Amino acid sequence: MKPGFLIAELPYRQDSSVLFSPWAGEPWAMFLDSCFPQDQKGRYDFIVARPSITLLTRGNLTEIRDAYGIRLSPEDPFELLKKCLGEPLPTPYGFPFCGGAVGYFAYDLARRLEKLPRIAEDTGAVPDMAIGIYDWAVVIDHFQKQAFLVARSTPQVRRLWPKLLRNLRRGEPRIGSDFYLHTPIQPALSFNAYAKAFSRVQRYIREGDCYQVNLAQRFESQASGDPWAVYLSLRRENPAPFSGFLRLPQLCVLSSSPERFLRVQQGRVETKPIKGTRPRRLNPEEDLFQIEDLLSNAKDRAENLMIVDLLRNDLSKTCKLGSVRVPELFRVESFATVHHLVSTVVGELKESQHSLDLLRGCFPGGSITGAPKIRAMEIIEELEPTRRGVYCGAIGYIGFDGNMDTNIAIRTLVYSPKDRRIRFWAGGGIVADSDLKAEYQEVLDKAAALVRVLSQFRISHVGG
Template identity: 35%
Template sequence: MAEAIFEVNTDLFLSKALQWSKGFDQVCLFQSNGFSDQYSQVDCLLAVAAKEVFTSTAGQSTFERLEQFKSRFPDTWIPGFLSYDLKNELEDLHTQFPNRTGFPDAYFFVPQYILRFKSGSVQIIADFPNEIYQAIQKEETLDPSYQVRGQVRSRMSKDDYFQAFHHILDHIKRGDIYEANLCQEFYAESAHIDQPESLFQKLNELSPTPFACFFRVNQSYILSASPERFLAKRGNTLISQPIKGTAPRGKNEAEDIALKQNLASNPKEIAENVMIVDLVRNDLTRSAIPGTVQVTEKLGLYSFKHVHQLISTISCEKNPELTDAEVLENTFPAGSMTGAPKISAMQLCDLYETARRGVYSGAIGYFAPEGDFDFNVVIRTIIYHAENQYLSFHTGGAITIDAEAEKEYAECLTKASAILSALGQSL
């Protein structure tokens, strides 16, 4: 493919590009919203239309086949997602609930058109980049208005949540597990969103995060405002940045500072983070050169529009004998969404939750041309299947020995607030 760089009004051209992308079956947009760290690689990248597609369901040797697929296309971006339910392929686990969203367990595609945005410019990678630039310039900007039909409900009542919470707590007291990430689904049937792209932009405006993503395959949509990196590779270095520990933003500066300070010193929140750091260290050991796993940032305090969060960074040097897909397989799903020990926690979540997680708790990301990759954790995310008229999102939180049911339930609602606001609804 050829490539060319054009000077543009970035926001305006992106809006036109999203409108133009509606004419194709596959679309993936990654947005960092100005957040960056030493591992950041993509400010904003739009991949459109598929030359080749990879899809899989748990039990079909997904990671082995994914490596075979990506190895055929070493010089291009390959975006895609991995469903949480791939855990059933990796361990002796099963999911008892139906796949209401209709998504596959894995989907990746080789784009025909790639637009990489920088401030004031766009790089277009395509067979004929000038033609693509002209086609997009002729488009109208994306209409920011949208309509949502379908009332959001919780599949787990507050009483049901409390009951599940106390079951999990009993297991912790017995020593079966140390921590479990209990999740609940919010959903709408007979749902309709007339412009999912505009809803994503609104969600992104309400909750700007480093790993935001819009993903469409035909009539299936993922609208993600994820703040969390699952796993990245930069050169020979693997990086994971689990989030555990959450506090709401304050109503004023003084309250906000107090909430932030309380989070930084809260024993329960710190314990959550430390347990998951240990789990991620163990996961990375399976893919690391011995002796290279290290915690490079412990309990970092980061503020987003709706919440403060504790984020730790664990890194290692990758064992050169392993493929990228094997590395993902060795760490999947993200420990921050399971609990510890990982397999026991997943078994209990399957037992006490009331819905299949599907794409939620999985990962969305890309393989890059130079050999790097980056995947988020799918949280703060709307899943919408237009043909099935089904809309879904989950929230969850870690239960430890010191957890309180009322506070954990409130945290679930805090995490849902930006999505509910974008949908124009409340519970």
């Protein structure tokens, strides 16, 4: 017999971080955050904690923890996740998510899908997949100004329900400890090293290996403390509609991504690739010029179109014949520090396909690899000195009903308390007519918001 659902209304808070705050220190507590009202593009926020099942994939093995214990499986992680979710279960109330899988799929999970070289440094600190299965979720609807606790009516949830409601209705903010940045933020590549990698990409393009490669680099600093403090600053300084905070046993992920990777709602598929960036200007006239320049730039439009074509091809693997189309091409979306050129590709998922089949067929996102995808990924492995980890993977949810929404994990920080390091990446697409200095500046523009947020936590700034 399939379980039904429980629902209870909670006090609405426009600042939903207050609702998450009591859970923020718990391992496997996760907050999918639209950053409303600072960012007006999002409607829903989701809070989950205390999963009934967890899955951690490293290399060829996935560790599964549930009520029956701990076991290791060599099975495909996407198939394992499908089994944990079970048969799609229709959910009531009209919410996009009422519980299911939440977490991340790291860029390097692609090694389970494609045969790639192993050249870049691998610290082994970041699992290739970290997903929890959650029987309950807090849903915050900013358009209706309502918040609800929704859950599958399992025996375990029914036992927890009264205490869960009391804790959530009380909503006492957690007093977080401070966070400290102990060293200046350092890039993994000097300008000269970046220039060498850039030249190598252009040579591959001239020789016909590829058309575009997304070349990124890592930035890092020694740090200590509670990254929840950093996330609160990040969502304030750089609000983005696909943000999130994921507390895992051995790392924390803090994302302020502007980019949707894949959404599935009742079988309708949408992806919104970003290609093309300009920094914001304080002067309104100069800022408008940046928008007009981005819209009219032939190179940016060509890059964007290249990725749109790649994603159309990826979607066609799991979507109904003839359903994949491009309703919107070359639209500028503005964020706190940058303007982006965004397109929209949609389709209809085949009845025989699961949302996870779509994710598997499109992973990792074409906007952060290049084209053709596999050759671009081989070049990335050769030229980037360190593995990407969570960066350029995907963060989001897959519901018990099969609905899904994921971001591209850009503008994303990863904090490892074990080695006391906080890291992030930034990059951009390189094509035949790319200019070295302009591409390097684009990397710095994308990194600027994260650098600014982290700089607030330098010991010299916080009185340490």
